[in-house]
Amino acid sequence: MTQRLFTPLAFVALAIFLVALPFTAENEYSLRLFMLFTIYAIVALGLNVLVGLAGLISLGQAGLFALGAYTGAILAVRLGWDFIFAAMAGTVVAGAFGALLAYPTVRVRGVYLAVITIAFGLIVENVIIEWDHLTGGTTGISSIPKPALFGWPLDGFRYYAVLAALLFLVVVVTHNIKQSRYGRAMLAVSQSETAARGVGLNATGVRTLAFVIAASTAGLGGVLYAYLNLYISPDSFTFNDSIRFLLMVVLGGAGTTVGALIGALILTYLPEYLQQLQYWQQFAYGLLLALVMFVLPHGIFGTLSHLAARFFKRGSTLSQVADGEIEKVMKDAKAGWAPAAFSAEGLTIRFGGLTALNKASMQVAPGEIHALIGPNGAGKSTMVNIITGFYRPNEGTVTLDGTNFAGSPPHTVTRSGVARTFQNTELFGDLTVLENVMVGYQKRLSYGLFAAAFRTGRFHKEEAECRHAAEALLTFVGLTDFANEQARFLPFGMQRRLEIARALATAPRLLLLDEPAAGLTTQEIDELDRMIRRTAALGISVLLIEHHVDLIMSVADRVTVLDYGVVIASDKPGIIQNDPRVIEAYFGVAPAVKVAEGA
């Protein structure tokens, strides 16, 4: 309960702080510094979403800041636009460029992406210098008209009030988005893109949203900055400024709202204190950055939160959910869920000169448990990757109830009703167990960005459903007691179970398990056996890739055998076990004697 109150209380505290601040201003210069702080904070909050949630590094925020500032200034000075419209225009223009910047993330990551953002920032700076007819070039744009709200002049305290109000708005919106399915999606995509795709998230879309948020706040900050100084020139928008924005986020604590505010506060006031040191200014700046990296890698607030979390460990307060509820969750009645027949026909895929699959076909009846086996390198994982959309086949179809989705991207496949687990567990390590499953449920949520930003009734309703569903699934796999643990701290066997819960959260009609028994103890395999049966009993088809013969014999209704990319047999387990072709595939020789169990 106290957890729930914390956020609104924090907002109230922030509001009080912002209102009280100007009364401590000794002179106009101090007030100016407060205003500068609010502007930087706005930029930092947006960048925080990009860096802290989506895990993408941008060293080009100064370019977006500049785009906002120049758009606003040019519209105000050349076309006489009003403050409000100039501000909106600046925000939109910068946001559009943010969407553009997101495009490279399809192809590149990490350092390469950072280089693209650096290049972008430098290009903007140089275009501003070069296009002097529009931007005034190196001389800049001066005599920007003072901001006014429909004729009411906004100077001194009034402008501060506007800035403070905007800051508050941005804080609320970014924080709420962070705690919604959008924020979770960003975290998921950054922690395991593969798994995120596997549960139906559109990674590119998520990243684009993050970039647009970061860019829009930077653009808004830029316009506000232009109206604060009434003069802008390319010197305010250099690579060093991009570094400074990034430092604000990192210093405060990437991913935390409070962190962004702290970082902005410190870096607004630091130059004031460093002014005294004159020659040591730059040095102290670098030293501070280095200290943050070494001593406080999670930033100031981030480190404090971690310490608090260690001291105030919260056990799980969840209770078990009834079976009837679980069934309702797994069968998404609202969406018209019904068991489906799965069929893969003539799948062929070539990698260079190697034909990994050659006209492979198989069928899984509704509610059937089907095992796919074969020696290593037979093409089992390839088949799974094709079915789930990670690979595109050269020929063939993959259908569920007749609809072919071969070649569709993973997130589309999931929406068609297929979910999977991975051979190497791909969990969202830093999210809690409960949150991992909630991410799986997300494709069934429909509230939009506005609802998330302003916590409408729909948001609360759907989030409650999501939580409830996740609790139900945790009960199903027996992880209720670990709901608040971070996923990466789970023991191996439980990680496997979590993956299954997460996959089931998407309400699939076909569940693909990629070697789920690998590395499990005998007892855990028995539990797995039960879980698979219960799943199938509800009408969800299960396709199981396995080596573990005992499990297959126990649980599978039918078995398909792959060898060198070709289906060599597909029948009941007992028959497959004695099929000479299968034995030859595994052992290389035709048997003289019936093979004993437990190969």
Next chain:
Amino acid sequence: MADQMQSIIQYVLSGLAIGGCYALVALGFHIMWSTAKAVNFAHGDTLMLGAVLTIMALDQGVPLPLAILGAIVASCVFGVLLERFAVRPFAKTTSSIGWMLTTIAIGIMLQALVTMEFGGFSRALPSPGVEKAISVMGAGVYPQELLIPVFALLAMLGLGWMQRHTLIGRAMQAVSFDRNAASLMGINVNWMFGFSFGLAAALGGAAGILIAPITQASASMGLTLGLKGFAVAIIGGITSAPGVVIAGLGFGIVEKFVEGYISTAAREIVGFGLTILVLLVFPQGLFGKREVFKV
């Protein structure tokens, strides 16, 4: 027509000179990245260190060969220490933001210290290579300027030879292919990281000494060179030594032509625009290896 010819030759020669600078910087990035999958974002400052320390030594009356040697060794030590204390602690995490920011931070601190000691001025590093220009069909170039791309090519060839024919070179390659396997083979991976950063820094220091007679030494000389050198490394394919050298020389020549036929500000726009375009079409660089991720 002869004028056109002269301009073109001038741009090519000047382009090779500046391109050689970029190639040398990029080569340093290649050495670091291929071994440690991390770079010194302040690598440009190793050039500055080489040049500035040489001049400061000369001021103290140290003879030139000794000054040069001392500066290169100091750069090398800087690289090794940087790797040990600023990069290695962060190389384990998957996100690269850690070592990126620490190396940037160290770069800022180093520049500030040097500014205090050396002054904000640019100072000349005298060299016979810039005393008289040679004329090639009317275009002029200093012998020192041509020395730079030659040195870049030699460095690239030397690196290749080292990788094929020396134990330490092969160890570097092993670490770059698979550091865990290399470790199991008895290679001290941490030493190799240190070695690669030290080698890159020494190369940077030497490059700085070569370049200083032309561009003058100053505390801020490394910034733009470092940034562009990194862009060049990415364009060429940071995993390929010949790739980055070719990309560097090409980039320099393109810059000069843009400068000549359009304008100097356009040069930056075109240069960085090209960087983005190349990365979009060739995410691993023009000559780099594609990294395949198995699902």
Next chain:
Amino acid sequence: MAAPAQAEQQPCIGNSGPLTGPAAFGGAAVKYGAEVAIDEINEAGGVLGKKLRLIQYDDAGAPPRGVDNVRRIALSDKCIAIFGGYHSTVGLAQVGPVNEIGIPWIGTTGAGTKITENGGSPNYMFRVSAKDKWVAQFLANEALKVSKAGKVAIMYENTGWGNGALPDFKAAMEAKGKTVAAIETFNWNDQDMSAQAIRIRDSGADTVVTFALDREGNQIVRSFDKIGYKPTIIGAWGIAGNLGDLAGPLANGVRVMQTFTWMGEMNPRTKAVWEKIQKKFKLKDPSELKMGSATANSYDAVYILAKAIEKAGSYDWKKVHDALYTVKYDGLVAKYDPAFDASNPERQDAILPQYYKLTVWSDGKLLPIEQTVYGKAGN
């Protein structure tokens, strides 16, 4: 928020200048001149019984920081006046806030025309330094004197300073009935200007006027040398720092406009001031005064300001502003009679062009031209 116009300000002079970065010598230059003048005045009893002091803030040549420093100096430190610094771009950015707040600003170095001729009324931007409009005229005159072919080209840096000076120079040439033979620009940190050099050479120009700093000036002379082109070079004072060190013998004969020089033969008064500077800052030789014009300008600026405060009778911005127009003073650089003239917008500048001097690089030293071979007729 209007400034408290009637309040007494503090007896401090705030200077925003480059204390770090490549132009750090510019900040030092102002300190040398201003502090020695302040010492002299304080020893004589101060101004209106109070002792003056100089506060320097680093702007590293960045206009946004210069703008912040204006507010800091005026609103936080409440100094009686601001001294401008080395960079014209910073000065240009400071026009807005200075006139809005209404604090006297006296430039010591940056010569951008629009800094003082900014259309403000009242205009709080004053300057005891050169003005690029007059510098351009001076350079044009000198160039045409020296040019045999009558063809003069210009190489200017792509910054607020260079871009601002270009129209001044074009107008100056047109006033003499000439067009500029070639107009070329370059960026900071450019290492090679061969493209521009080729175009200038092909235009037939035998004299080149520059608005550049030492670092780029060095590359300019080397680029000319590389293509075998040997024009006479006459530059604005950006190349008054260490061009001689950087370019070596190639700098010989490069002329530089200054308002003052400490080199060569000094008159007794200059010598006296130099000795005080030498003692206070432990310098050895006048050649260590890089940008010596700024030092002399600052020295004179302090005295002019002090006299204005005395005449105003109080440390009040508006009164001091009005009093500045009545100050007469016999300075190091010039005879100010009066220093400023309110009826003439061109006369927010105290140093008239007749006081501009031509110095020339000769074996690593920047000497008054008449004391070198270049000053003799025919060179």
